[in-house]
Amino acid sequence: MNDSCTMFWTPTRTAALEQLDAFSPSMGRHYAAMRNTDFGPDERTNTSLLSPYLRRRLITEHEAVAAALRAHGYEGSEKFVQEVFWRTYFKGWLERRPTVWTHYKSQLETAKFRITDDRLLREAETGSTGIACFDAWARELVETHYLHNHARMWFASIWIFTLKLPWELGADFFMRHLLDGDPASNTLSWRWVAGLHTRGKNYVAQPWNIAKFTNGRFTPSASELAEDPEPLTEAFDPGLAQPVRKATPFDPSQKTALLITIEDCMSETLGPSLGNMIAAATLCVTPPQVVKTIYKFNSASLADAAKRAVGLGAPAMTILDPNNPHGLADWAQDAGATQIVTSYVPIGPTRDWLDQAASSLDNAGITLAEITRNWDETVWPLASAGFFKVKKQIPRLIQDLYPS
Ligand SMILES: Cc1cc2nc3c(=O)[nH]c(=O)nc-3n(C[C@H](O)[C@H](O)[C@H](O)COP(=O)(O)OP(=O)(O)OC[C@H]3O[C@@H](n4cnc5c(N)ncnc54)[C@H](O)[C@@H]3O)c2cc1C
The missing domain is CATH 1.10.579.10 (DNA Cyclobutane Dipyrimidine Photolyase, subunit A, domain 3)
Known part of the structure; x- marks a missing residue:
């Protein structure tokens, strides 16, 4: 067990990169042949275990696929690459059918x-x-x-x-x-x-x-086990895929405060210069009733992201109160900011929180600019139906995402 009480993971970018390095030799044939077997909790070497890091973008999907391509080429690592694209497909699909999330919450x-x-x-x-x-x-x-x-x-x-x-x-x-x-x-x-x-x-x-x-x-x-059960049905219709939500673009001429959320712990590669920020904060929103370990892992991931950002010139970090969405506007206003910048916040508890904060940001005349990573911007338009539509485009997507 390490500090964060998890068996395999330490909530830092350094640990994420070490895990990526350690697993990249196995991202080829070994992964394709062995990935479907669950050998049990004492033998977790046949899949990458990168999911807690990718979830928080302590490493990005772009980095994970780059490691696979470097080690095995596309043909050699096709299976692994496809699995990473499953993640992006699901993110894009939900983004384009937001009612599936609201329906899930109410049905829960x-x-x-x-x-x-x-x-x-x-x-x-x-x-x-x-x-x-x-x-x-x-x-x-x-x-x-x-x-x-x-x-x-x-x-x-x-x-x-x-x-x-x-x-x-x-x-x-x-x-x-x-x-x-x-x-x-x-x-x-x-x-x-x-x-x-x-x-x-x-x-x-x-x-x-x-x-x-x-x-x-x-x-x-x-x-x-149930032998031949019928699929579930529901009256709810997710409808046709909508265009991805249009986020407010970043305006470099504004007095800007940086916001880091657990959706993306890599503010150093988002684009805006961290040294130009007039304030910075982290926000740790977790789904209701998550166990303490998850909460601690999220907080520690954000602390790691904050440390890196401050090391690159961002101001000292404020930790925002997750129980008070309106505190976001107060914090930015006190700092003299007219704009908050963060990574695009996809559907989920953090997005819900920001939606609750929207009215007080409006009243204070503060815009929330969100930067979408090229990875998401490139793949999400394809996530309108089944995974196959994305899968068959992966070779072309790789060319677009990794121009030589
Ligand atoms: C019922 C159910 C619930 C799931 N819930 C989650 C979840 O909350 N979060 C989550 O990240 N994954 C979820 N998955 C997908 C998958 O089980 C995990 O991503 C995977 O087991 C993580 O282990 P790994 O990092 O070793 O994966 P690897 O096999 O090493 O795959 C590499 C990466 O690709 C992505 N990936 C792999 N398989 C899938 C998949 N089927 N769907 C989406 N992304 C995938 C993950 O980011 C993963 O880290 C769920 C699957 C099922 C069937």
Whole structure:
């Protein structure tokens, strides 16, 4: 265990870069052949474990893919590169269908209120359902704050189709415990397993598949798991993809304060000179009821981002109160700023917080400028339907994103 009480991760950019370096030799054939097997929490060497870092942009997707391309070329690292693009696809997809997030939040509250058998929910969350594999994953999640991708799929499938618990409660359980918990990847993956993302196509956990890809650690019997469940359906319609929200552009002539959020801990590569900022602050908004470890990891990641920014000339950092969205305008006004600049804040709790802060920023005449990274700007326009539309463009995207 390290300072942040997590098994594998230290919340710094240095640690993220070390992990990237350590795993890049394995991003080629090794990853393609081995990535689907969950060897268990004591043997996590077949996938990169970069997700908590990518989630907070302690390293960027651009850096992760660059490392893969350097080590193996595109052909050699295609599988790994595609997985990173899954992340960007989900971020872009949710960005373009914001009602999916608002609907999820309201359905979550309804599900909490409606659940009649909360004994079953308690058993699922504490790993005491009697389904050995499921129980082990529930405990692993709570203890290590991570699950292998395949285990997440099996777990979500059993939660939805065998235990028949509301998927929103499962997504919330993940968000409260996962170190890489991400509003887009998590919500949309749960919807995908349920058969709501690719409508009518659900993911069914099968005993043979679990036995094979846990390397025989778990061998559930056919009678333990729902055999041929129907996909979930819903009356809610996410509608057609909208254009990505138009953020206010950065105006270099304004008196500007820097805001760093957990959506992007790399302010040094955003663009504006950190030495020109008249004030700087960090904002740590976490989803409701997340466990302490996640909160501490977020705070420490922001402290690391702040240290780097100050080292490059940013003013001393204020830590904003996450319980007071209107404090943002007060802070900027006291500093004499007419503009706050931050990285584009995608859909999720931090965005919700900034939406609440908008009226007081308006009243104070302060603009919130958001800078979108080239990576997102290039890929998100393609995230309008299924992943395939992005996947088939990856070779061209690589050329655009890594001009030689
Ligand atoms: C039900 C469910 C919930 C999930 N919730 C999250 C979540 O909250 N946050 C999250 O980052 N991922 C989530 N995932 C996706 C995936 O499980 C994790 O990204 C992956 O397990 C992280 O481990 P790794 O870094 O070793 O991945 P690697 O296999 O090494 O992949 C490299 C990177 O690609 C991205 N990636 C890989 N697979 C996926 C995927 N299927 N979807 C989106 N991005 C992917 C991640 O950023 C990852 O770090 C979820 C998947 C499921 C089925």
